[in-house]
Amino acid sequence: MVINKQLKTLLEHQLITSAKAAEMLEISKQRLLNVVKSNGIEPIHQSSQGNLFMRSDILKLKNGTIETRKKIPVLFNDRSTMYARGKIDEVINTLDEITHIFVYFDSFDAILDGFYLVSENDLSDLKNLKSARFIIRDINGNEAWFTNLNCGYGGEGPTGSKSVLEKLGVPEDKSIYVTDSRYDMVKYFKNEEGLFEVHKNRSDITRQTECDGALYYHKGKIVCLQDEDNYLSYMKNKIKFLYEYSSIVPNPTNIILFNSRESAIEHGYISKDFFGNDIVYQVILCDQLGRELWLCPPVHNNSALKYQKNINEILEFCGLDVKYEENKQKYPKIILDWLNIKPKQVPVEVIEINRGI
Numbered sequence: 001m002v003i004n005k006q007l008k009t010l011l012e013h014q015l016i017t018s019a020k021a022a023e024m025l026e027i028s029k030q031r032l033l034n035v036v037k038s039n040g041i042e043p044i045h046q047s048s049q050g051n052l053f054m055r056s057d058i059l060k061l062k063n064g065t066i067e068t069r070k071k072i073p074v075l076f077n078d079r080s081t082m083y084a085r086g087k088i089d090e091v092i093n094t095l096d097e098i099t100h101i102f103v104y105f106d107s108f109d110a111i112l113d114g115f116y117l118v119s120e121n122d123l124s125d126l127k128n129l130k131s132a133r134f135i136i137r138d139i140n141g142n143e144a145w146f147t148n149l150n151c152g153y154g155g156e157g158p159t160g161s162k163s164v165l166e167k168l169g170v171p172e173d174k175s176i177y178v179t180d181s182r183y184d185m186v187k188y189f190k191n192e193e194g195l196f197e198v199h200k201n202r203s204d205i206t207r208q209t210e211c212d213g214a215l216y217y218h219k220g221k222i223v224c225l226q227d228e229d230n231y232l233s234y235m236k237n238k239i240k241f242l243y244e245y246s247s248i249v250p251n252p253t254n255i256i257l258f259n260s261r262e263s264a265i266e267h268g269y270i271s272k273d274f275f276g277n278d279i280v281y282q283v284i285l286c287d288q289l290g291r292e293l294w295l296c297p298p299v300h301n302n303s304a305l306k307y308q309k310n311i312n313e314i315l316e317f318c319g320l321d322v323k324y325e326e327n328k329q330k331y332p333k334i335i336l337d338w339l340n341i342k343p344k345q346v347p348v349e350v351i352e353i354n355r356g357i
Contacts, residue, residue: 014054014055014056015044015045015052015053015054015055016052016053016054016055016058017050017051017052017053018032018043018050018051018052018053019050019199021036021053021058022189022199023187023199023201024058024059024062025058025061025062026100026187026189027189028189028190028191028192028197029191029197030191030192030193030197031191031192035061036053036057036058036061039061041053041057041058041061056288059288059289071141071142071143072117073117073132073135073142073143073144073145074091074094074142074143074144074145075117075130075132075144075145075147076132076144076145076146076147077147079148080148081148081149081156081157081159081160082160083148084134084146084148084149084160084164085160085163085164087146088164088167088168091136091144092167092168094142094144095136095138095142095144096138096139096140096142097138097139097190098136098137098138098139098168098169098190099137099138099139099189099190100135100136100137100187100188100189100190101134101135101136101137101165101168101170101187101188101196102115102134102135102137102185102187102188103133103134103135103149103150103151103161103165103178103185103186103187104133104134104150104151104184104185105133105150105151105152105153105184105185105203106133106150106184106203106205107131107132107133107147108205108215108244108247109184109185109203109205110131110132110133110135111129111131111215111222112215112222112247112248113185115131115132115135115145116129116130116131116215116217116222117129117130117131118217124271125218125219125268126216126217126218126223126268126270126271127216127217127218128216128217129215129216129217129222131145132145132146132147133146133147133148133149133150133151133157134146134147134148134149134150134161134164136168146164148160149161149164150178151177151178151179151180151183151184151185151186152178152180152181152183152184153179153181154179154181158178158179159179161175161178161179162175162176162178162179165178165188169196170188170196170198171196174188174196174198177198177200180200182200182202183200183201183202184201184202184203184205185199185200185201185202185203186198186199186200187199187200203247204243204246204247204250204334205240205243205244205247214227215248218268218292219268220290221290221291221292222248222290222291222292223248223291223292223293223294224244224245224248224291224292224293224294225271225279225281225294226281226293226294226295226296226318226320228273228279228296238321238322239330239331239332239335241320242322242331242335242338242339243335245293245315246334246335246338248287248291248292248293249285249286249287249289249291249292249293250287250289250338251287251288251289251341252285252286252287252293252311252341252343253286253287253288253343253344254285254286254343254344254345254346255283255284255285255286255305255314255343255344255345255346256283256284256286256345256346257282257283257284257305257345258282258283258284259282260282261280261282263282264280264281264282265278265280269281269282269284269294279296280296281294281295281296282295282296282297283295283296283297283305283314283317283318285311285314285343286343286346295314295315295318295320296318296319297317297318297319298318298319305317305345308342308344308345309342310339310340310341310342311338311339311340311341311342311343312339312340314343315339322339
């Protein structure tokens with residue numbers, strides 16, 4: 001049986017394993033079955049090798065049924081790894097039983113996982129975010145965040161993370177993963193036996209350097225802005241930027257088009273450059289995860305996008321010279337599939353209706 005390529009891509013994105021579902025819900029694999037059953041969710045496929053779930057079902061559970069983090073974390077802007085290690089006794093004495101530990105190479109991934117604080121000092125709707133790379137959570141949902149401890153290589157930060165993990169009760173055969181360059185995210189969840197399970201993954205983002213893209217908060221959503229100042233960096237390493245963009249909106253379902261700068265400004269899709277000049281975003285890619293990628297085309301009229309376009313054509317229109325047809329041997333399949341997605345156009349009137357609710 002030959003499976004349609006588009007259908008195959010859709011299934012690969014929508015179906016997830018039990019291990020991935022447990023990681024998304026931030027619970028142990030042992031507890032997963034009870035959680036999904038108690039919320040009326042059944043595996044889409046069962047076998048002796050494991051179960052498969054619909055990603056959308058798990059996302060609904062994560063965003064709705066399971067209580068979201070509401071407590072303000074204790075944030076340690078650790079000046080050094082030694083400083084962070086010295087604060088662990090204070091954290092242990094402050095928190096209750098520690099059930100979760102999250103370690104990241106890059107705070108970009110931590111923000112995408114929901115670990116961020118929104119700046120209340122920004123007067124505009126577009127607000128800056130603060131995050132960390134080492135997060136400890138106790139059984140009551142209280143958290144302590146460290147900025148200098150991280151993972152993904154053999155340096156001082158991951159070595160400090162390993163030492164802290166062992167002090168928190170993670171055995172050495174599992175703490176060692178934070179110093180392994182193969183993993184950008186290492187997460188520890190305590191199971192019903194009181195032992196830490198480990199989930200280790202690579203990031204969707206290339207590891208050549210940390211991310212250039214800046215993330216912001218806008219009316220309840222995480223957004224990434226096309227940065228004209230980084231255009232030369234984009235030309236030098238297109239794959240890196242495409243990974244960053246695709247990690248923000250991995251499955252863009254809608255696209256909002258403003259046919260004039262004035263309309264985009266009226267709806268708040270605007271920022272300022274270093275000199276205080278307006279940067280106006282007339283093309284907005286919206287993902288089913290509730291994130292947005294804001295693009296600023298070099299023209300004032302979007303009539304060229306009147307008919308449905310794929311991501312590749314949209315980026316080209318916004319001045320990002322993708323030309324992936326010439327680079328099929330260089331671009332990974334996941335990027336090629338992403339560039340071929342055709343998001344549905346959403347009339348501006350829909351935004352106005354939603355804004356008025």
